[in-house]
Amino acid sequence: MTTATTGAAAAKAAGRTKPATMAQALQRAMRDAMAEDPTVHVMGEDVGTLGGVFRVTDGLAKEFGEDRCTDTPLAEAGILGTAVGMAMYGLRPVVEMQFDAFAYPAFEQLVSHVARMRNRTRGAMPMPMVIRVPYGGGIGGVEHHSDSSEIYYMATPGLHVVTPATVEDAYGLLRAAIASDDPVVFLEPKRLYWSKSEWSPEAPARVEPIGKAVVRRPGTSATLITYGPSLPVCLEAAEAATAEGWDLEVVDLRSLVPFDEETVAASVRRTGRAVVVHESGGFAGPGAEIAARITERCFHHLEAPVLRVAGFDIPYPPPMLERHHLPGVDRVLDAVARLQWEAGN
Amino acid sequence: MQQRSSTVQEPLADSAYRPTPPPAWRPRTDPAPLLPDAEPLRVLGTDAVADADPALLRRLYAELVRGRRYNAQATALTKQGRLAVYPSTTGQEACEIAAALALEERDWLFPSYRDTLAAVARGLDPVQALTLLRGDWHTGYDPREYRIAPLCTPLATQLPHAVGLAHAARLKGDDVVALAMVGDGGTSEGDFHEALNFAAVWQAPVVFLVQNNGFAISVPLAKQTAAPSLAHKAVGYGMPGRLVDGNDAVAVHQVLTEAVARARRGGGPTLVEAITYRIDAHTNADDATRYRADGEVETWRAHDPVLLLERELTERGLLDEEGRRAAAEAAETMAAELRERMNADPVLDPMDLFTHVYAEQTAQLREQAAQLRAELEAEGESR
Numbered sequence: 001m002t003t004a005t006t007g008a009a010a011a012k013a014a015g016r017t018k019p020a021t022m023a024q025a026l027q028r029a030m031r032d033a034m035a036e037d038p039t040v041h042v043m044g045e046d047v048g049t050l051g052g053v054f055r056v057t058d059g060l061a062k063e064f065g066e067d068r069c070t071d072t073p074l075a076e077a078g079i080l081g082t083a084v085g086m087a088m089y090g091l092r093p094v095v096e097m098q099f100d101a102f103a104y105p106a107f108e109q110l111v112s113h114v115a116r117m118r119n120r121t122r123g124a125m126p127m128p129m130v131i132r133v134p135y136g137g138g139i140g141g142v143e144h145h146s147d148s149s150e151i152y153y154m155a156t157p158g159l160h161v162v163t164p165a166t167v168e169d170a171y172g173l174l175r176a177a178i179a180s181d182d183p184v185v186f187l188e189p190k191r192l193y194w195s196k197s198e199w200s201p202e203a204p205a206r207v208e209p210i211g212k213a214v215v216r217r218p219g220t221s222a223t224l225i226t227y228g229p230s231l232p233v234c235l236e237a238a239e240a241a242t243a244e245g246w247d248l249e250v251v252d253l254r255s256l257v258p259f260d261e262e263t264v265a266a267s268v269r270r271t272g273r274a275v276v277v278h279e280s281g282g283f284a285g286p287g288a289e290i291a292a293r294i295t296e297r298c299f300h301h302l303e304a305p306v307l308r309v310a311g312f313d314i315p316y317p318p319p320m321l322e323r324h325h326l327p328g329v330d331r332v333l334d335a336v337a338r339l340q341w342e343a344g345n
Numbered sequence: 346m347q348q349r350s351s352t353v354q355e356p357l358a359d360s361a362y363r364p365t366p367p368p369a370w371r372p373r374t375d376p377a378p379l380l381p382d383a384e385p386l387r388v389l390g391t392d393a394v395a396d397a398d399p400a401l402l403r404r405l406y407a408e409l410v411r412g413r414r415y416n417a418q419a420t421a422l423t424k425q426g427r428l429a430v431y432p433s434t435t436g437q438e439a440c441e442i443a444a445a446l447a448l449e450e451r452d453w454l455f456p457s458y459r460d461t462l463a464a465v466a467r468g469l470d471p472v473q474a475l476t477l478l479r480g481d482w483h484t485g486y487d488p489r490e491y492r493i494a495p496l497c498t499p500l501a502t503q504l505p506h507a508v509g510l511a512h513a514a515r516l517k518g519d520d521v522v523a524l525a526m527v528g529d530g531g532t533s534e535g536d537f538h539e540a541l542n543f544a545a546v547w548q549a550p551v552v553f554l555v556q557n558n559g560f561a562i563s564v565p566l567a568k569q570t571a572a573p574s575l576a577h578k579a580v581g582y583g584m585p586g587r588l589v590d591g592n593d594a595v596a597v598h599q600v601l602t603e604a605v606a607r608a609r610r611g612g613g614p615t616l617v618e619a620i621t622y623r624i625d626a627h628t629n630a631d632d633a634t635r636y637r638a639d640g641e642v643e644t645w646r647a648h649d650p651v652l653l654l655e656r657e658l659t660e661r662g663l664l665d666e667e668g669r670r671a672a673a674e675a676a677e678t679m680a681a682e683l684r685e686r687m688n689a690d691p692v693l694d695p696m697d698l699f700t701h702v703y704a705e706q707t708a709q710l711r712e713q714a715a716q717l718r719a720e721l722e723a724e725g726e727s728r
Contacts, residue, residue: 081540082508082540112499121701157702258709
């Protein structure tokens with residue numbers, strides 16, 4: 001039995017375990033990291049007094065002071081650019097970008113400096129920092145508040161791209177990201193900020209190192225490969241599919257870079273069929289890369305083409321139409337039905 | 346609603362219109378102390394030179410002569426194909442060298458791609474300084490060893506790094522100052538604005554040095570900014586702006602030394618604009634005759650930084666024929682050594698391509714590294 005389980009059980013016995021949200025788990029991860037390591041600094045717009053617009057940094061400025069949790073001027077390139085300098089001097093900045101589309105002004109700093117500083121200095125100057133980006137739709141946000149921008153980060157060598165889908169992972173992966181000696185773009189699925197679990201903040205569990213996918217639901221007839229905000233959708237679809245006689249395996253990638261090819265390939269070899277599900281666009285999207293890799297590695301095990309269920313290839317729609325854009329359970333089930341390729345053709 | 350909102354003014358009894366400021370308004374500090382002087386500071390040719398330390402003057406001269414020779418040698422190396430490109434600072438040596446010499450050893454320099462000379466004046470190995478421009482790697486040295494950030498190719502993006510580093514140093518209790526160099530074109534970039542704003546808000550110990558050499562490749566300053574001077578931009582951020590004759594090494598050294606001292610004692614950032622001129626083209630790949638007149642270049646040749654200092658020192662009896670010859674010989678020795686070392690082909694390991702992308706190679710990179718290794722082995726066997 002792990003200490004985490006023991007701790008959770010003890011907390012439960014003492015009546016202290018309450019459902020915790022992903023936002024609380026993320027806050028706890030930063031708090032624990034800051035308490036353990038004085039070089040960890042949180043910075044961004046509104047992260048101090050307000051505690052972040054999603055309250056993810058709530059209380060950090062009060063506990064650690066404004067030098068450790070800093071309200072910066074409103075300028076994303078400046079926030080990330082100064083964080084680069086701070087990392088050069090031995091600090092570990094944790095930068096908040098407030099909303100997905102607000103991170104775009106910082107792209108030059110990210111791509112031209114953060115991602116390649118280790119490489120251009122031949123390892124002399126690594127960039128240990130976390131860039132937290134609340135991403136994705138489903139919260140009724142207006143324009144520029146719902147983008148899924150993971151493919152831009154995935155296409156930039158030198159960055160890790162991580163996205164939790166559960167409360168436990170939110171804590172564990174953020175701790176791992178802060179401890180990483182490489183820059184990590186930490187994508188927080190904002191529609192899961194208020195998702196709850198019986199996770200215990202008193203005894204938070206660490207997770208496997210960044211780069212390990214996990215099978216969330218074992219199955220035999222096909223694999224759903226997903227991450228972040230689409231994980232609950234896939235788990236629900238898998239339950240619904242049992243009525244049709246499908247026993248679906250669900251793989252949560254957790255990390256897009258590095259990509260855990262082994263876990264994905266092993267699952268697809270077992271099931272022979274695969275659907276990649278994400279809410280960012282399908283054209284040149286993450287699913288295209290994943291499908292290509294599956295085809296290269298598992299061609300002789302495949303009973304059907306690898307399918308993708310993705311958002312449409314459109315600018316993120318206005319909130320009153322977003323339900324038509326976001327891949328839901330029905331769209332996943334439709335794809336699963338299309339996997340009967342061999343029988344139907 | 347019975348009560349009026351407090352923001353609505355009662356009509357004035359005497360019917361005189363007296364506007365009041367908005368509630369959040371507060372009087373600002375008088376901008377006058379932040380404004381640069383109308384004329385760039387000059388020391389050479391004035392009585393103020395007498396205050397300068399003769400040893401510093403001699404050192405500046407020797408470094409300027411060496412810098413001029415370095416520019417000529419590096420330009421020659423591009424013609425021989427030994428350098429992919431060289432952005433010369435001929436005519437700008439005073440800004441480069443006098444600024445670098447204003448720093449203490451513990452301070453940091455954030456150079457742009459053109460600021461090789463500043464890095465060399467700070468003690469960087471002349472060959473390591475050219476690694477980026479030769480193309481054998483992106484940076485030829487450990488930035489922490491020399492406290493020189495990698496030569497930065499994108500414009501002005503190194504300025505926020507300087508602010509962050511200086512801020513971090515202060516948080517750690519170190520009295521370190523960062524000097525960030527940028528050209529006139531770079532002042533139009535968003536990162537310039539954001540860096541200055543962050544520095545002023547945080548009162549970070551940073552000095553920004555704009556080397557206004559007249560052109561951003563081909564675009565003249567008049568098409569770059571409508572500001573009275575680039576130093577004027579400081580006022581809007583709440584930091585002092587200073588104007589200096591960038592071809593007057595003693596004036597540059599004085600202004601930079603003051604700004605560095607001010608930053609070190611907690612006085613916050615300064616923006617310095619040095620007025621200078623790029624005698625050579627933007628790089629060896631540029632044809633400067635397309636956008637500027639010969640007459641203009643000749644005017645600036647008469648205001649050459651090496652010449653100005655040489656005349657001053659000679660007139661003051663601090664430099665004689667022997668001193669000039671010693672400086673020239675030292676520069677020639679440096680050039681010969683540079684030439685010789687640059688003529689040796691660098692030894693490159695292609696497997697280095699995969700070594701420093703991440704702290705630990707991803708599975709995908711391990712596969713690609715194996716592929717390249719196999720290709721190299723096949724190449725070796727076929728030879």
